[in-house]
Amino acid sequence: MNYLINGITFNTQLRTLSLAGKQVYLEAKSFELLSIFVLNPNCVLTRDELLSLAWQGKVVSDSAINKAISKLRQHFDTLQPEAQIIQTKPKVGYLFCATVITQQTVKYQPRVHLASTVLYLLLCLSVIAAMFWLSKQKFAESTPLQLQRITAHEGIETQLSAAKNGQIAYLSTRYDSNTRQVYLKNLATNQTQRLPIEVDGLHAFNVNFAGQKIAYVMQQEESCMLALYDLSTHSSSDIMDCQGMNNIKLAWQFDDQALFIRSRKNNAHPYTIFKFLIHSQTLSQVSLPTENLDMQGDYLLAAHPNTHTLAFVRYLESNQTQIHIVDSHTLNPIHTVPFAGVIKAISWDVDGDQLFFNAQKTLYKLHTDTLQIKKLKDLSHPIESIAVTKVNDFTMLLLSQYHASSKIIELNLENKQRHTLFDNAALNRLPQKTQEGDLIFISDAEQQHDLWVLQNGRATKLALPFEFGFRRFELHPTEKKLLFEKEGALIELSLDSQIVKQVFAAKHKAYVANYHDGGNKIIYSSNKRGDWQLWLFDRRTKQHLQLTHAGGYSGFYYQDQLYFTKRHVSGVWTLNAGQEQLVLPNVKNINWLNWRIIAGRIYFYQPEEGIFQYDLDTGQTLRLLSQPSGFLHQYSIRTSPETITYVELKPMQGDIHALTL
Structure with missing residues (x-):
């Protein structure tokens, strides 16, 4: 109805x-x-x-x-x-x-006797037809949309890709021993083989539609190489130097003549999709004009199995994405389909008439002729990747699933004692510890990212008029309020009353925001005039003052002097008489939580190394915490006593499942 x-x-x-x-x-x-x-x-x-x-x-x-x-x-x-x-x-x-x-649909109702006769005949014919159809099916025991386990390795299976003929390739990671292996499995014969592809430095791979080759990326600190592995000869060959590309995903063109590459320069740049012609060794940009420097990016891709058509997903806001379908030969747009949510994985079906995608634990199908989106199934765990293949004329939708969970740990730097503050089966992140001992963090315990407060051992979800999402928040100096960005506007939340109010409107395109002057002023980054710069908002006068002109992303004042990071360049900088001066050259700009100033000390995280402290008065650097196993580089610092509160990922389990369509 x-x-x-x-x-x-x-x-x-x-x-x-x-x-x-x-x-x-x-x-x-x-x-x-x-x-x-x-x-x-x-x-x-x-x-x-x-x-x-x-x-x-x-x-x-x-x-x-x-x-x-x-x-x-x-x-x-x-x-x-x-x-x-x-x-x-x-x-x-x-x-x-x-x-x-x-x-309601109004139906014609004939006389009772005639209707009963017709209904009886139709029922008999239906039963006969159903019995005949079932007798011809090799997989008759498979219930449509019933999950079937495909793998059962210890650990998790990720980076799933599939050929048309029932072959799938995937990466299996065992966290307890930190081992990884690439596998190829034939679903028709149920045979699995481990491929001799080097996994140390392996960042992406994808099997072609014919099931004959695998494209993969080997990336180290100073090098990146795109290579091909021939499944018939078991030999590898390098085809492109991909240095300068990071966070790569791959997709084959249907005729094996080209590869589509999703990458970005670094975490400060949006994702872009490129097309690499294998024989001519030429690279061209497919999506996202280069002048687009905001937080949007084309972060997922799926090549059509039979035509020069490419689907990719563009990130717009924390709860808004678009599916773009383009002619990959001419780059002419075909369709743009909005979706209220963040899409995590995408794949064409074998015939190329439909796109399958997911948002968290829900699976959807997009009909490309009608552009109608249909919900297929709610699953028990989030989906990491999607692939589609055919086995004995049956279309199989394959899903790699796992659910990450983490615990929040506090390290006392004075006595070196660690203890767990919060631990459950959810993914808990961005911890902030107050002086009173309360813990504020983000958790997906109820299927979406919400703000939670842990008080006296009891965790309570904060009631907001919208989904909080995975976004940075800053504690007010009084620790009674939170400041965060939502779609460019700055929002403040009272922790006592749980009342939300807007500090200023979305037109200012705020992103990273820090309190200043006891909360009377706010330092925030914005790209409203081009590249990212720092601004100062005075809450009393309602005035916005631009602080930097050569780049600024996250900033703090110490002794009336501004210290800041940049969006596209590593390091911590300061301003002396309006002139930039580099203070710390090696601070990586991996995210907005990477550093902060407390009592004359800069605390910062170095990838693979841990958390460090730099004293602005003495110029001395001290490592406070060597990077623990599972460290998510999300942490906060307290100084009385001096503690680090951080997130540690727990060992994960997950497998590949199939839905027979």
Whole structure:
């Protein structure tokens, strides 16, 4: 049954809201709430009534109700901004103030005896046809969309790719022994072989559609090489020097004449996709104009198995992506499809009529003829990579799945004692420890990235009117507020009242923000005038003052002197009489959490080495923490007593599964 809600179609079978070609999918609680509201239009439902109907009387917090209502509002806002379909009635409940029209299909009903006869004949024919069809199927025991385990190695399997003929290639990593192996498996014969490809420095690989070659990337500190491995001769050959490219993903062109390469210069640059013609050894850019220097980037790619067509995913915001389909020969755009969420993996089907992709634990299918997105299945674990192949005329959708989890650890630098502050089965990140001993962090314990507070051993999720997402936050000097960026605007959250307010609007394109002058001023980075520069916002005068002109990304004041990092250049810099001066040359600009100043000391992280301290007065550098196993380079520092709070990844388990379509 469908409902028309102020012109928006609510499909109860697909669990979607759609309007003018745009479509959003409702998670379970949003679907339950909306199903209740459409049956009670223009009626005030109390919180107790909602608890009884949507939560079946379970005991849940007020913040859980607020979060669920907020999520449903967001779905409507995506299609009809400022529609105000759900109104809050203070101290009473919620009013669903919309025009609801029930849409039903009217069927002709003939006389009872004739209808019964026809129905009986159709039923008999259906049973006979079904028995005949089942007798011809080799995989009749496989239930459609039923997960089937393909691998069972110790550890996790990642970087999945597939040929058309049932061969798949993947990387198996065992974390307890830190060993990695590349495997090729034939799903038709169920035979698995380990490939003699060097894994030390292996960063990406992909099997071609014919199942004859594997393209792979070997990358060390000062070198990068794209190579081919021939599965018939078991020999390798180098084909391109890829130095200057990082975080590479590969995809074969359907005719094996070219490879598509996703890469970026470093973490400070967006992803771009290139096309490498193997025989002529020429490289050309396929996506993302070079003048685009903001946080957008084309970060996923999938080549069509039969034509010169390429699909890639462009990151727009923390909860907005686009699927672009282009002619990879002419670079002419074919389709652009928006998606309300962050896509994690993408693959064409064997015939190239559909695109499969996922957002976290949900699998979707895009029909390229109608551009309709259909939800296929909710899974128990997030999807790392997707591939599609055929086995005995059956299309098999393959998924590599694992769920990362981490614990938050505190190291006392005075007595060198470590203890675990928080440990569960979720991915917990960006820890901030307060002087009172509270721990603030981000966790995906409830399927999305939320802000949590650990007080007296009890973890509580903060109620926000939107999904927090994986984003940086800064503690106010009073430790009673949090500052963070959302789509270019600066937002402040009161930890006591959990009230959210906007500090300034999105037009300023803020990204990394730090408090200054007791919270009266804010130093933030922005690319609103081109490249990234630092700005100072005075909360009393509402004035924005540009601080740097030759680059700035994250900054702090110490003794009225600005110290800062740059987006595209390593190092910590300062300004003397308006002139730049390099203070620390080797501080890597891997992310916005890499460094900070506390009491005249710069604390910074060096990849593979650990956390260091540089004293601005003495010029001495001291290593505080050698990099532990599983260290996620997300940490915070306290000085009384001097402690480091950091995140450590726990050993992971995961396998490849298949859905027979």
